[in-house]
Amino acid sequence: MDSLHAIGFYVSSGVSVAGGLGVALLPRRDMRGASLLVVAIGLAAIYLTLSAGFAAVVALVCYAGAAVVLAGPRYRSLDVVAGPVWRQVGGVAAAVLLALLAYSAFRGAFAHVTIFHGETFGTAGIGRLLFEHDALAVEAIAALILVALAGGAAAWRVRDRTR
């Protein structure tokens, strides 16, 4: 990867993380929608610098759609009953999560053991196992989870209406 791609990657990473902070901290929903649009642009640029052009286009369209939905007129707010202490605990937990993930990324000592066919069982091995050998099963499980979530939501609505 040449330095132009690297500069593009780091700039678009900063743009997307800044947009994410805007989603977390800005008060109005139209500003949050605009921030999610910034995240979409940054994410698409990240994918482009990683030579994933099709994923960049799909991510741009999907995240821009999510931004429009979040900033649109159908938005209704629902207040949470959790108090400020739990919100602060959640913020600290997010910081701990960042520290853990950053430590894992910098340490970079991912598992490498030999499994069947003599392949290396690292991140590449897991990816190859999931998306080459068992791709259909992974997609089926993803579809099953999505249908289960939608069915659970629908059942909850029906039970709530008949109560």
Added chain:
Amino acid sequence: MSVGLVSVLFVAAALVAVGAFAAAWRRDLTAALAGVPLMFAGAGVAFVGVARFGAAGGPQLFGQEFAVLLAVASLALVALGVGMAGRESSR
């Protein structure tokens, strides 16, 4: 200046953490929903990065496929959540 797997994973970690922070920090449940696409975006960046740098010799499309799936799922989740919040608040 170069980009490696560590840089990509660090950016992915930052996106996941920002999404978790948004989901935990917002008092409005519908606004907290916007943190979930951020976490999905972080996961997608990690998948694409591993496919780009980690899967040496193999095709890069496997990670990209999952990043596409995550983007579509995040849009569906936001649309479902906003729709349910709209129905719930109108009662």
